[in-house]
Amino acid sequence: MSAPSRSRRAAGPSLYISVDVEADGPIPGPYSMISFGAAVAGRHDPDGAYVPYDPEARTFYRELRPISEDFNPEALAVSGLDRARLVREGAEPSTALREFSAWVREVSAGTQPVMCGYPASYDWTFLYWYLLRFTGGSPFGHSGCLDLKSLYAAKANLPLRAVAKRTMPRELLPGRPHTHHALDDAVEQAELCSNLLRWRPRG
Template structure:
């Protein structure tokens, strides 16, 4: 039975938050998220209007204490983070994730926060696991995730596995460098998010 006219919940805006994580292995639990960065990309209104923001204006970054002893050297080498230093100096995951949750809720006032990633699957897996493990909840809910790779494949009408940044039109890509520092890459990724949402191929 359909809901009576006017009784459906009114759609709320989405606030896209670009998130990038650096980890020392392929999955959370056995391996650790060592750092994560986030940058507010833009706000999508229910009428379809999209307002891009300067992703450098509202950001979040933390380096974390590893939660175990196992790591994959090749994964660790990508970020260049000093794991031994993080064992001594990294933030406690419970503290950092609680601070992140509070930040997300503050910047997303009046909107529903959505995590954006390229591709989102790896970063979302770590972020969501850590949020539930150390805070018991996620400010993004269980599905508030936008995969920019899938968005491009859909808009460009190409197979997902054929998508690579090197095949995208140059105007979609950020002019910033990809450094494998989580905050730098989150900001760069926010540019891609804003460009993709405005793109009409």
């Protein structure tokens, strides 16, 4: 048996979970994740087969109490959330992140969960930091993260800096609006994930 065949057989299927984060600043700790949404995009089997799921079928959403007094007004304005209301009514991060971890384990039973984002770097930074800070671990491990922007660049054979959604073929783009509501955008992004994983560039 060849090494690639052994590797494929040893690996389990991956379940891609689209996550979108809204925050009130550029980095976690000094600033806060104020909401996040997640949607199951689909399952990728070791033989290469990808099965897309209805991105609205299995979702998760929470709005969080800020963890510091510092915030960037421009970053906060993107989400449209009322920070004063979140201070009063937002979920405790420790509770919300434990609930999220349990949800990830439930929906990914029998598979290896992978967080995906476009780009993933910002959302993963906040999500991973919050998971470790408030639950002590991550259901995605330390590297279970797929950057959809990099995936497109590799498939299209383009430099990463040349990639933007406006450069993508129309058939890849989701048919949903980008609202900056974390759950809406996670669902939209799940559709993009499935489109990209099934895409075979011409030539």
